[in-house]
Amino acid sequence: MRIGIVCYPTFGGSGVLATELGKALADKGHSVHFITYQQPVRLNVFNTNIYYHEVRVPTYPLFDYPPYEIALASTMVDVIKNHKLDLLHVHYAIPHASAAYMAKQIIQKEGGKIPFITTLHGTDITLVGKDKTYEPVVTFSINESDVITAVSENLREETYKSFKITKDIEVIYNFVDIKRFSKKPIDAFKKVIAPNGEKVLVHASNFRKVKRVQDIVKIFAGVRKAMPAKLLMIGDGPERSAMEVLSKDLGVQDDVRFVGKQEQIEEILLVSDLFLLTSEYESFGLAALEAMAARVPVISTNAGGLPEVNIYGETGFTANVGDVATMTQQAIELLSNEELLEKMREGAYNNAVKYDINNIVPLYEQLYSRFCSME
Ligand code: GMT
Known part of the structure; x- marks a missing residue:
C-alpha cells in the first residue's frame, strides 16, 4: 500500500509512535510518505520505501500566525496526487485531522478518493482539544475521519466523555520494538553514571506541567536519604530549569543529572533500575513502556491509561496523582529488595x-x- 503518515516530528510520544509505525510498514514493503514540517527525530534510517515531504510554510508580513494547516493540507x-496514495494516517488530531479533511474534500472535488485514519494520542483530546477555541473543529474532523483509533481504553472513554463522537473508536495500543x-x-556507561554502584532512577518526558516533574525530584530526594542513588532526567521542556533549582533546594543537585533530549534512550534505560512517571x-x-522493554520496573501515577500499561505489583507500582509519600515508599521498598526488584524487572519485560x-x-x-x- 501507499500510505501517507502525518505527525509531529519532535520527541513527543505521538511523533515517535508514528515514525516507528512508518518504519515498520516500510520494512514490510509498503511505501510510506511522511508529511510534516521537519524530518521526524526517529526517522534516522535509510529505506527505499520511505519518503519524507517537508511542509513549507511561507511567511508574509501580514501573517502574525503563518497558516500551517493550509500549507499542510496543500502538501x-x-x-x-503525485504518489497515488491509498490512504492518509494522521497522528494527533490537531491540526492534522482537519487538514486531512480539507485535503480529502479537494481530492473528491477532482474525482479522486483518499480515506483518512485519525489516531488520537492524548493531549489532543484531554488538554488542547477540549479547549473551546478548538473543540468544534476537533469534534467535526474526528467525526469526519474514516476510522478513528485511540492508544488506550482510557483515551477512548475520555474522547466519548469530552466530545460528541458519533462513530466507533477502536483501541490499538502503542507499541515498542523489543x-x-x-x-x-x-x-x-553504568560506571560513569553510578561509579559506586548507586541505584539509578530515570525519568523521560517533555517536562511540561502535566508531567508533574517536581514530584520526581521530591521522590528522588526521599530515596536519596535512604540509599546512595542517582537520578537521570531525560528530555527538555518548560519545567526543566525550575527542576534544577528544586534539586538544589532539596540538596540533591550532585546526584541529579539533566541529560537533555536523547536519541539513543535505550542506552540509558539499560543501565537504570527504576523508571518514574508522575503525570497528572x-x-x-509510551516512555514507561520503553523502560519496561529494557527490563526497568516503573513507579507511576494511576492516571489515565497508565494502569493499563503499568500493572500494580507486577511491572512496578502505581499511586494517586501527587502522592509523593507513597511513591517514595514504593521506590525505597523496590530498590532495597534485590529479589523483588528482579521479579519486577521480569514482570516489566514480560508485559x-x-x-x-x-x-x-x-x-x-x-x-x-x-x-x-x-471503499
Ligand atoms: O506526553 C506528551 O505530552 C506528548 C504526547 C504526544 O502526543 O506526543 O504524548 C501522548 O501520546 C503518547 C503516544 O501515544 C502517549 O504515550 C502519552 O501518554 C500521551 N501524553 C499524554 O496523554 C499527556
Whole structure:
C-alpha cells in the first residue's frame, strides 16, 4: 500500500509512535510518505520505501500566525496526487485531522478518493482539544475521519466523555520494538553514571506541567536519604530549569543529572533500575513502556491509561496523582529488595513483550486493508 503518515516530528510520544509505525510498514514493503514540517527525530534510517515531504510554510508580513494547516493540507493534496496514495494516517488530531479533511474534500472535488485514519494520542483530546477555541473543529474532523483509533481504553472513554463522537473508536495500543531494548547494557556507561554502584532512577518526558516533574525530584530526594542513588532526567521542556533549582533546594543537585533530549534512550534505560512517571494524565505512557522493554520496573501515577500499561505489583507500582509519600515508599521498598526488584524487572519485560511491534503493527495493517476494501 501507499500510505501517507502525518505527525509531529519532535520527541513527543505521538511523533515517535508514528515514525516507528512508518518504519515498520516500510520494512514490510509498503511505501510510506511522511508529511510534516521537519524530518521526524526517529526517522534516522535509510529505506527505499520511505519518503519524507517537508511542509513549507511561507511567511508574509501580514501573517502574525503563518497558516500551517493550509500549507499542510496543500502538501497532502500534492503528495496524494503525485504518489497515488491509498490512504492518509494522521497522528494527533490537531491540526492534522482537519487538514486531512480539507485535503480529502479537494481530492473528491477532482474525482479522486483518499480515506483518512485519525489516531488520537492524548493531549489532543484531554488538554488542547477540549479547549473551546478548538473543540468544534476537533469534534467535526474526528467525526469526519474514516476510522478513528485511540492508544488506550482510557483515551477512548475520555474522547466519548469530552466530545460528541458519533462513530466507533477502536483501541490499538502503542507499541515498542523489543529488539531495540534487548541489548547488553554498556558496563562502562553504568560506571560513569553510578561509579559506586548507586541505584539509578530515570525519568523521560517533555517536562511540561502535566508531567508533574517536581514530584520526581521530591521522590528522588526521599530515596536519596535512604540509599546512595542517582537520578537521570531525560528530555527538555518548560519545567526543566525550575527542576534544577528544586534539586538544589532539596540538596540533591550532585546526584541529579539533566541529560537533555536523547536519541539513543535505550542506552540509558539499560543501565537504570527504576523508571518514574508522575503525570497528572497520560493516555498511555509510551516512555514507561520503553523502560519496561529494557527490563526497568516503573513507579507511576494511576492516571489515565497508565494502569493499563503499568500493572500494580507486577511491572512496578502505581499511586494517586501527587502522592509523593507513597511513591517514595514504593521506590525505597523496590530498590532495597534485590529479589523483588528482579521479579519486577521480569514482570516489566514480560508485559512489554505483549506490546511488541510485531504484535501491534499487523493490527494497523488489518485496519488499512479492511478499510480500503470497504471503499
Ligand atoms: O506526553 C506528551 O505530552 C506528548 C504526547 C504526544 O502526543 O506526543 O504524548 C501522548 O501520546 C503518547 C503516544 O501515544 C502517549 O504515550 C502519552 O501518554 C500521551 N501524553 C499524554 O496523554 C499527556
